[in-house]
Amino acid sequence: MNLSGDGSVDALDPVGQQPLDLSLLDSILDDFRGRPGVLIPILQRAQDAYGYLPREVLRVISQKMLIPLNHLYGVATFYAQFRLQRRGRHLIRICDGTACHVRGSGKSIEAIERSLRIAPGETSTDYRYTLEIVYCLGSCGLSPVAVVDDRVHAGLTPESLVQHLEKLE
Numbered sequence: 191m192n193l194s195g196d197g198s199v200d201a202l203d204p205v206g207q208q209p210l211d212l213s214l215l216d217s218i219l220d221d222f223r224g225r226p227g228v229l230i231p232i233l234q235r236a237q238d239a240y241g242y243l244p245r246e247v248l249r250v251i252s253q254k255m256l257i258p259l260n261h262l263y264g265v266a267t268f269y270a271q272f273r274l275q276r277r278g279r280h281l282i283r284i285c286d287g288t289a290c291h292v293r294g295s296g297k298s299i300e301a302i303e304r305s306l307r308i309a310p311g312e313t314s315t316d317y318r319y320t321l322e323i324v325y326c327l328g329s330c331g332l333s334p335v336a337v338v339d340d341r342v343h344a345g346l347t348p349e350s351l352v353q354h355l356e357k358l359e
């Protein structure tokens with residue numbers, strides 16, 4: 191962490207070691223300053239700006255809004271909508287609920303683990319993919335199902351899924 195001349199905090203993005211632009215927080219925090227009950231919207235806007243909630247971002251919010259850091263972490267870890275880890279550019283959500291499981295979703299999960307070398311819950315080291323397992327996407331009639339970047343893949347096969355993923359940059 192570096193302190194710049196104006197007292198703002200520079201931190202490094204974990205991937206390319208690019209500095210995080212913490213000045214993005216200024217207008218977000220200005221919009222909410224002095225208003226009660228704004229913690230969730232602040233975290234939502236910060237996550238929209240950075241894609242997740244880096245430690246340094248939470249630290250700046252804590253300092254500037256006078257909110258204890260452990261309270262920020264408590265809220266950010268309580269709500270599933272918040273992410274403390276950076277996601278890959280492509281989010282792969284494979285359903286392994288009952289209907290999808292009996293129709294072979296496990297084979298697609300194994301194929302991804304093998305070909306992309308990531309386990310469920312992980313992000314590839316180049317931040318290209320994040321793999322998540324979910325338990326029913328509400329489309330059991332289309333099973334096995336995956337959602338990749340908001341596009342639904344129905345009647346999944348390991349081959350079709352891996353082929354599609356390999357085309358994504």
Ligand code: FES
Nearest residue numbers: 285287290327329
């Ligand atoms: S179990 Fe997979 S969509 Fe319902």
